[in-house]
Amino acid sequence: EVQLVETGGGLIQPGGSLRLSCAASGFTVSSNYMSWVRQAPGKGLEWVSFIFSDGSTSYADSVKGRFTISRDNSRNTLYLQMNSLRAEDTAVYYCARPPRYWGQGTLVTVSS
Amino acid sequence: DIQMTQSPSSLSASVGDRVTITCQASQDISNYLNWYQQKPGKVPKLLIYDASNLETGVPSRFSGSGSGTDFTFTISSLQPEDIATYYCQQYDNLVTFGGGTKVEIK
Numbered sequence: 001e002v003q004l005v006e007t008g009g010g011l012i013q014p015g016g017s018l019r020l021s022c023a024a025s026g027f028t029v030s031s032n033y034m035s036w037v038r039q040a041p042g043k044g045l046e047w048v049s050f051i052f053s054d055g056s057t058s059y060a061d062s063v064k065g066r067f068t069i070s071r072d073n074s075r076n077t078l079y080l081q082m083n084s085l086r087a088e089d090t091a092v093y094y095c096a097r098p099p100r101y102w103g104q105g106t107l108v109t110v111s112s
Numbered sequence: 113d114i115q116m117t118q119s120p121s122s123l124s125a126s127v128g129d130r131v132t133i134t135c136q137a138s139q140d141i142s143n144y145l146n147w148y149q150q151k152p153g154k155v156p157k158l159l160i161y162d163a164s165n166l167e168t169g170v171p172s173r174f175s176g177s178g179s180g181t182d183f184t185f186t187i188s189s190l191q192p193e194d195i196a197t198y199y200c201q202q203y204d205n206l207v208t209f210g211g212g213t214k215v216e217i218k
Contacts, residue, residue, distance in 0.1 A: 035207065037156075045148075045156065045199055047207035058206055061113070098203070099146050100158040100167065 002026040002101045006093065009106030016085050016110070022078040022095030022103055030073045035098050036080050038091035039105075048093070049080065063089075085110045114138050118200055118210030124218045131187040133213045135178075135200035143179045144204035150212075151196045159198075160185065192217060 008020040035050040049059045049069040057069050068081040092105040115138040125131050143163035148156040158167045160176035173188045200210040
């Protein structure tokens with residue numbers, strides 16, 4: 001059974017950094033296209049980043065240069081390193097193995 | 113970047129009504145389009161993939177059609193459990209979601 005469990009969210013001050021983790025089971029992260037999607041409170045879904053099985057990555061313009069997607073094959077885990085956080089980054093962050101498998105999400109709140 | 117214009121942003125319909133949501137892409141995306149359902153406080157759920165393919169286990173009252181730039185999502189007979197927000201998503205060039213359609217019961 002495919003499972004995705006995100007951790008690492010929390011309250012962080014503007015300008016701070018946070019690393020989200022997405023532990024996967026039931027499949028191999030490195031062999032799949034993986035993605036991060038976020039949803040600000042009361043708002044719609046916004047794609048953040050993806051990583052292909054060959055390691056190539058892409059980012060939404062809103063996070064480019066501040067966020068980095070990566071994976072640890074030995075831990076079968078996907079990461080999202082978030083730097084220079086802003087209030088507008090406040091959202092629930094979902095890890096996904098597109099198109100059908102999503103984690104439960106982890107809330108990131110950027111506030112002083 | 114590809115923009116996805118989804119309409120309407122909300123709708124109210126009666127149980128048993130036919131409900132239609134449209135999504136227009138700013139450029140040709142072939143059939144690289146998915147439809148998701150998200151209930152309040154829940155994770156998005158895939159309903160339709162590749163524009164017109166019904167995900168396994170999803171009721172047949174849900175359907176999708178279209179290709180190129182214009183896409184349609186239909187609920188043939190609205191049920192109370194269909195109350196949710198629906199999103200289209202293109203994956204032809206990066207990924208973009210439509211703004212969502214909130215479906216309510218009249």
